[in-house]
Amino acid sequence: MLRRLADQFEAASAVHVAESGIERDDDWFLLKLQEEMGELTEAWNRLTGRGRAKGRSLEDIRRDLADETADLLGHLLLFARRNDIDIAAAVERKWRFQPAQTT
Template sequence: MSQNLVTLSDLVARVSDIYAARNDILRDDDWYLLKLQEELGELTAEYLKLSGRGRLKGATPEDIRTTLEDEAADVLAMLLLFARHNQIDLDAALARKWFKHLPAQ
């Protein structure tokens, strides 16, 4: 992984370790994928609110936007944790799957 992704992954892992210890959570193989799915659901709910297709529950558009951004961060963090746990090199995967379509420089 690139240094930026490694640094982010390390920081996210430290926070996840604190979270797991404080809440007595066992992070087994399934936990990483299930938690990623949970966070994606929360991001989807905020997007639906922001687009007028979800219950606002008294939240202002500014509140919803902030929560949408926070949930996007949660999805990214959980993806980094999932990749780390499963020894996935995201840089290599991006190069193989996405960046091969870019014109040669």
């Protein structure tokens, strides 16, 4: 399931970077992950009153939080895929459960 999801993120990312003229080297994957964590933190700060809302509604801020969470997940899976990390095996080893398998 996670490998298939990572492949879907890869396909979407490849289109985006090709359209934008971005070259993805090994560092790009980690730097992009860090960037997305910063954006998630910014959304969280807005939601919890620690950052300026900039005129955005609570609904917009909550949507931003969800969107940035999705970005972070996507870039984490891209990082793992690029580095040939088996996330399911790592979850099983570190968290001691098997991620749900779908066919």
